[in-house]
Every structure is written in C-alpha cells, then in structure tokens.
Amino acid sequence: MTQYDVIIVGGGLVGASLALALADSGKKIALLEGSAARFDDLEQGWDARIYAVSPLNRRFLEQLQAWPDMARIGTIASMDVRGDAGGRIQFAASDADASALAWIVENRWLLASLWQRLRHSSVDCFTGVRPLALETTATAACLRLDDGRELRSRLVVGADGANSWVRQQTGLAASIKPYGQSGVVANFACEKPHGDIARQWFTGDSILAWLPMAGNRISMVWSTADADALLALSAEQLCARVAAAGDHQLGHLSLLGPAAAFPLRLIQPAAVVSQRLALVGDAAHTVHPLAGQGVNLGFQDAAQLAALLASASDAGDWMLLRRYERSRREAVKTMQFTCDSLYRLFHTEHLPGLSWLRNTGLTLTNRLTPLKRQFARHAIGF
Known part of the structure; x- marks a missing residue:
C-alpha cells in the first residue's frame, strides 16, 4: 500500500491545477484520472467546451507555468x-x-498545458484507473482502485465533477436543483x-x-x-x-x-469537507453558466486549498479543512445567489410589471458609471 499526503481524484482542470500547485510543496501527491491522458489531436478543430478565465485565475495558472499559447485564446x-x-x-x-x-480558453488546450507540466513534476499520476472504494478513519483515508492497488493518504480531495463519486461515497448530502x-x-x-x-x-x-x-x-x-x-x-x-x-x-x-x-443544475452540498476529505470545483458547487464563473470558482478552490496545505504538517487535519471550507463559503454562496437570482429575474413572467422593471434596471445601471465600474470589477474577480 502506497502512502501519500494528498490523493486527488479527478484530473480535470481543477484537480490538475491543485496537483500542480502542490507539486513543489515537499508533500507526496497523487492524481487519479479515469481517462487516459491523450493530447495528440489538439490541432483538430475547436473544442466546444470553453471557459472564460478571469485575470485572477490567469495569474494563478501563469504561476503554475500552465497558461496556454495565446494563439488559441x-x-x-x-x-x-x-x-x-x-x-x-x-x-x-x-x-x-x-x-x-x-x-476564452478551450478546455483541451488548457488541460494539455496543465498535464504537460504535471508530467515533469513530482506528482504521481495514475491514468486509466478508477476508484472502487473509499474508507476514512480519524488518521487516514484509503482508496482501492479497479486494478487491485490500494493507496493510503492523509487527505483525499474530490475533484471529480458535478456527479462526484467521492461526494457520494462519503455521504456528503447535496441539494440538487435542476433548472x-x-x-x-x-x-x-x-x-x-x-x-x-x-x-x-x-x-x-x-x-x-x-x-x-x-x-x-x-x-x-x-x-x-x-x-x-x-x-x-x-x-x-x-x-x-x-x-x-x-x-x-x-x-x-x-x-x-x-x-x-x-x-443545468444548481448543486449545493451541505458541507465540502469531511473526515480526511475535501471537495473542490464542480464536486463542491455548480452555478448557472450565465456569468461564466464556474471554472473560476474551481481554480480559486484549488489555489486556496493548496496555500493551506503547503505548510501543514498533516494535510488532513480537521481544523485546516474547516479553514478551507470557511475561506470559500462567501465567494461560492455569493456567486450562486447572484446567478440564480438573475436566472429567476429573467424567467419570471407572471408578475405584472416585472419585465419593465428588470429592463429599466439594466438601462439605468448602464447610465451609472460607478455601478458599471463595480460590475466590471466583479466580472474580473477583484
């Protein structure tokens, strides 16, 4: 059984960026991705999955030396x-x-940039294998893989998307509202x-x-x-x-x-940490895509969790995990509330005068320079 400080389940953008952010921390890190990593067709057409990456998160990716070639951006x-x-x-x-x-960055180009850096890092990358079972105790977490191997860690991080297997295994209840x-x-x-x-x-x-x-x-x-x-x-x-x-x-x-x-679904887990476990990215939260902020929230999950783990003697310490949860709560809740409220505002037709009110509000805001400046600052993550 191989011992790690942190095992990250899910090698998408958020999981890969977290692994890379921890690569030079002196800790033993593993990244588990069920799909085999293939990036030999990057030039074939244009990826339909794109992301609007904010200036804050561009700086995060540049610090990881994983910002892609600007020719495709x-x-x-x-x-x-x-x-x-x-x-x-x-x-x-x-x-x-x-x-x-x-x-605006294509998913596969950004993912390839992260994985190319990972291949030259100290992170142990397991691709083409999937977890079968997860057990946690007060002192460790154990993952059993479908190829028979077992991995032991102080912390398991679920970065495996909106349908998170990790979240389901640990019983972290989530409110899921389909739009x-x-x-x-x-x-x-x-x-x-x-x-x-x-x-x-x-x-x-x-x-x-x-x-x-x-x-x-x-x-x-x-x-x-x-x-x-x-x-x-x-x-x-x-x-x-x-x-x-x-x-x-x-x-x-x-x-x-x-x-x-x-x-499209709004996913709100009651908690994003548990015994020896933390959730990041879509495993921890989803938002309506109208503001394009889903991946930006995920990158900041990775950045802030990595910052907390870097100097921790025990990556799965409960008080540390609670600090991570508290540090992300306000930003995530604010974005979910804002996007959900905008969606509801522009999809409600039965209230007399609401259409006039919401459209007048847009136009009035457009004439108020200080308020527009706040919109712009919020859009770029200030």
Missing part, C-alpha cells in the same frame, strides 16, 4: 448584455482599469469581426451568449429548454437560428463543429 475586452424588452448594459475592462475582463434547461454549446466562424465583445441576450425563456474566441470566431452557450430541437437542426439551420437570435450582429455564421448540450 480569445479576449473579452467588453460585454454587451440585453434584456427581453429593450434593457441594455455595456461595460468594459477599462472600467476596472484592466486589460481584459476574461480570456429544467440545458446549455447548448457550439463554435462558429463569423462574417463580421466580434470586436472582443462578449454578447448576451436574456430572451425571457432562454439566455444566449456569444463569447469571442481567437480569430474571427465565437463560442455560443445557449441555456434553453429546447436543447433537443436545436441539436436536431442541420448545420445550416443551426447557423441561421443562432444568427437570427443574435439579431445578425456578426452577419453570417459558419459552424466549426457539432453542437453539444449539458443539463
């Missing part, structure tokens, strides 16, 4: 948000004295320049976002109850539908790859 310099009845707010990175609000919608994602080439502007429309029954990618391309995220209907369209029909939904602002669109969809 888009920049959000400003945002243009429109309501369902004429309301509108625009704000820019310059409102917060920043160079960008966020950068009744799916996020449909796809990438398009545009006839007109996007101008580094992220565009978003609250239509009353859906939320459509166009995010600027590298070159003259955009990534679409359409939160809608009609996901199946969109996925059933031909490429030409989907392009026409998406272009029309965005008032043809970028002219003709050309599909760069097949569309995909994922269910």
Whole structure:
C-alpha cells in the first residue's frame, strides 16, 4: 500500500491545477484520472467546451507555468448584455482599469498545458484507473482502485465533477436543483469581426451568449429548454437560428463543429469537507453558466486549498479543512445567489410589471458609471 499526503481524484482542470500547485510543496501527491491522458489531436478543430478565465485565475495558472499559447485564446475586452424588452448594459475592462475582463480558453488546450507540466513534476499520476472504494478513519483515508492497488493518504480531495463519486461515497448530502434547461454549446466562424465583445441576450425563456474566441470566431452557450430541437437542426439551420437570435450582429455564421448540450443544475452540498476529505470545483458547487464563473470558482478552490496545505504538517487535519471550507463559503454562496437570482429575474413572467422593471434596471445601471465600474470589477474577480 502506497502512502501519500494528498490523493486527488479527478484530473480535470481543477484537480490538475491543485496537483500542480502542490507539486513543489515537499508533500507526496497523487492524481487519479479515469481517462487516459491523450493530447495528440489538439490541432483538430475547436473544442466546444470553453471557459472564460478571469485575470485572477490567469495569474494563478501563469504561476503554475500552465497558461496556454495565446494563439488559441480569445479576449473579452467588453460585454454587451440585453434584456427581453429593450434593457441594455455595456461595460468594459477599462472600467476596472484592466486589460481584459476574461480570456476564452478551450478546455483541451488548457488541460494539455496543465498535464504537460504535471508530467515533469513530482506528482504521481495514475491514468486509466478508477476508484472502487473509499474508507476514512480519524488518521487516514484509503482508496482501492479497479486494478487491485490500494493507496493510503492523509487527505483525499474530490475533484471529480458535478456527479462526484467521492461526494457520494462519503455521504456528503447535496441539494440538487435542476433548472429544467440545458446549455447548448457550439463554435462558429463569423462574417463580421466580434470586436472582443462578449454578447448576451436574456430572451425571457432562454439566455444566449456569444463569447469571442481567437480569430474571427465565437463560442455560443445557449441555456434553453429546447436543447433537443436545436441539436436536431442541420448545420445550416443551426447557423441561421443562432444568427437570427443574435439579431445578425456578426452577419453570417459558419459552424466549426457539432453542437453539444449539458443539463443545468444548481448543486449545493451541505458541507465540502469531511473526515480526511475535501471537495473542490464542480464536486463542491455548480452555478448557472450565465456569468461564466464556474471554472473560476474551481481554480480559486484549488489555489486556496493548496496555500493551506503547503505548510501543514498533516494535510488532513480537521481544523485546516474547516479553514478551507470557511475561506470559500462567501465567494461560492455569493456567486450562486447572484446567478440564480438573475436566472429567476429573467424567467419570471407572471408578475405584472416585472419585465419593465428588470429592463429599466439594466438601462439605468448602464447610465451609472460607478455601478458599471463595480460590475466590471466583479466580472474580473477583484
């Protein structure tokens, strides 16, 4: 049985960044990922899974020397948000004295950058194997793998996504609220320049976002109850539908790859730590994608947990784990509440005058420079 200080289950963006952040801590770290790591097709098309990485988390990734090649990265310099009845707010990175609000990065390029660094680190990476059983005691945690090996650790970290196996094994109850919608994602080439502007429309029954990618391309995220209907369209029909939904602002669109969809849920575990265990990323929380903040919360989980673990003599000390939980509670709860409230505000039709109120609120906020500056600062993670 191999002994570790920390075993991280899940080698996605958050788990990989946590492992890399701990690589030089002097502790023995293991990273467990069920899929074999393959990055030989990076140049093949454009990944439909993209993330808006904030300046705070770009700095975190740069410190890990894992920020990808800028040739594949888009920049959000400003945002243009429109309501369902004429309301509108625009704000820019310059409102917060920043160079960008966020950068649009493909999942596979960012993941490859992290794993390339991991392969030259002290982290033991187990790929292509999955955990079968997890047991924790007051002094240690033990993982049994599907290849028969057993790993022992002072701490196990669940970084294995919204359907977290680790969370389920330890009985950490989670409130799961389906939104009744799916996020449909796809990438398009545009006839007109996007101008580094992220565009978003609250239509009353859906939320459509166009995010600027590298070159003259955009990534679409359409939160809608009609996901199946969109996925059933031909490429030409989907392009026409998406272009029309965005008032043809970028002219003709050309599909760069097949569309995909994922269910939208609000996940709120009652706790994110337990005996010899901690949760990070989507295993610990999910938010509605309308603000694009899910991965940013996850990266900050990794950064703050790594900072606490770096100098700890016992990585699974209960008081340390409670400090981690408290340090993340406010940021996560605030983002979940904000996104959920915005979703509800723009999906409630039965209250008289609410449509006028929410759209007037957008337009009024657009005229108040100090408030717009706060929006911009919040968007970049200040």
